Amino acid sequence: MALAPTKVRLATHGMAIAQTLLWACLYYSFPATLLTWHQQLAWSIADVSLAFTICLVASALCSPFIGRLIDKGFGPRVLSCSAMLGGMALLAVSQVQSLWQFYAAWLVLGCASAGCLYEPCFAFLTRYRGDNAKSAITKVTLYAGFAGTLSFPLCHYLIDLLGWRITSVSLALIVLLIATPLLFISAKLIQGAQSSELRKTQAIANIKQSSAPNAQLKNAVFWFIALAFSLSALNHTVLVNFLLPSMHALNFSADNAVLVMAMIGPMQVLGRIAMISVDKRLSNTLITMLCFGSLLVAAFLLWQLDHLQHLIWLFVVLQGSAYGVTSILRPVLTKQLLGEQGFGAISGMLAVPYLLASASAPFLGAFAWQLNQQQGIFGLVSLSAGLGFMAMAACCLQQTAKITRYQKLTAKPK
Template identity: 40%
Template structure:
């Protein structure tokens, strides 16, 4: 069991670094979206298309990033990706054309694949092995406040100096604070992994054999259902509330509480994990999200159900970020965890990227009631896939063929 010194050298630096990285890179986009629309004159559709491209690139690069971490290059990947992200924020401050905006965010997708949750959890799992769950939980508890840091910071800085200087400030904070933290954490993690980390498959094709297993696809698609659901709901929640006659102020307050509910869900998981298994907690995430969508359907008749939606949507999705890497290691592979986690993340990130578009298409066909009904079905499908993956776990990638 890792001691307090190990957590001080690895976990807490990663937690602070991830908070800053998520705040500066990921949440800066929604935080500055309206400002960009007003200042640059491009539509929301044009702007958010760049973010979708970024998430797709992130998904495509994730397996390679995971493979590099398995081979012991996590420190250089993480540092390089973080510095690339900071450099791209600097480039963002100088854009004047829409193609430049897209080029920056396309490259940002590659940077995100090497310095956000997936690579961080892969490095922690490689070092902590079966004790990774608590370390991952602590990282997400702190980094769950990234949105709370990013939105007010961006608003205040834009008011003082404009959005171009704001992204430069974000870049500077990343380099000055996150750089040393990442280096310290990764170096300590490498030392901890010496002699205890699983030796990855020498040939990439051996690690890729996991793609032939039922368990991989069932688990990857189960969490992709939640990602698709969350991406669809969060991006359409304001017009859904508006259609249901809920005041804009109440709607904005409700959305702002989803982040704190994610942290609350993680704290509840820490209290319950000694009594129930990770699989039971995972199933609870899907049931919570199902309950959130069901509550949302009833907000027309009973607006107070908004509170239930916020609680269940936030808590359910907050815990997912913890249990997903744990289940990948348990049901699929510890030896090639980085590569396998990256492959599974491709489906998860694709769900996040295409959720908003799917919501728009369904809305055009049958309105937001149809969107909500689809949202009710998604976690149920995901739960069935999760149970199927647990019933038929795979260890194929932990043994190389002769």
């Protein structure tokens, strides 16, 4: 018997809380602690940033395998075991003494992230929530949009009070004692709500879906989606890692700089709420194009900060809200344009370039910083925003052309 819808809704909220804690502890803790590691361990910004690159490369390489496991019904175990591994990796981070140990800990943390953050969570919700997946994903991202808001001030406070090692232990305990069990229970409830009829349907689909992911490699829309969202990932990850030192170079006060970083999360939530209000009036493709346009305008504003520092707040609104909406639209648009069959595997394949772009961001950002400090960062952000806008425009045009051809082929003769 299917569980009551109320239990499923509560489980979705539980998963959203778990995702918020996991993003705060496993992802945003890195940029929040970056300068502390640089200063206290006497490692260069580039050396420290390489750990995040290693983390994201490991996550990218694991993603296709994780997606296939979710397609086979192992979602709750994959999500919870990965979260547990992430908590243990944070404990390892707290004990590092040398750079190679730091890299090894973040390598493990990257493998863990592949199985418990947005990509597997959204693939799981798409598989088990069906037509309700979009609303479930929106709920998760509304909560998780506050992960940065939680992480930056919390890490800033705990590091000042206890030091970065105890801070890492504290974050690990949050993951192990709160996020992991909450994620497992929520996922089991959602999976258990699947009707026996849907199980039969998916069992049949599982026979067919093995060839679906490979077929998408010949689809131009697949590659445009991969390119556009990968460039948006590069854009945002560079900012997450280098906006703080860029503001420091532009003589922003430390408190204002931390506040700016903390406000990116709420702006993501604001953007998602705005999307909900226009969701029935605007198509997913149009909303996506508006988001990529906002990222481009936000990049332009960065160049004005040297003389007009107050524009940082408009930048935060545009950047945060646009990127927040794209995190919802990426799985939704993928399902709409590429279909639901073998979605976990397709999502995992798309995650590879997305995460590799994120992985390259700390390295490329460090290189840009060494070339021309904040001006180099702003140039990299502008380039990725511009190319991402063009890739998404090409994706929309390609899909429109495909629909037009189909309509011509199926049109009845007059």
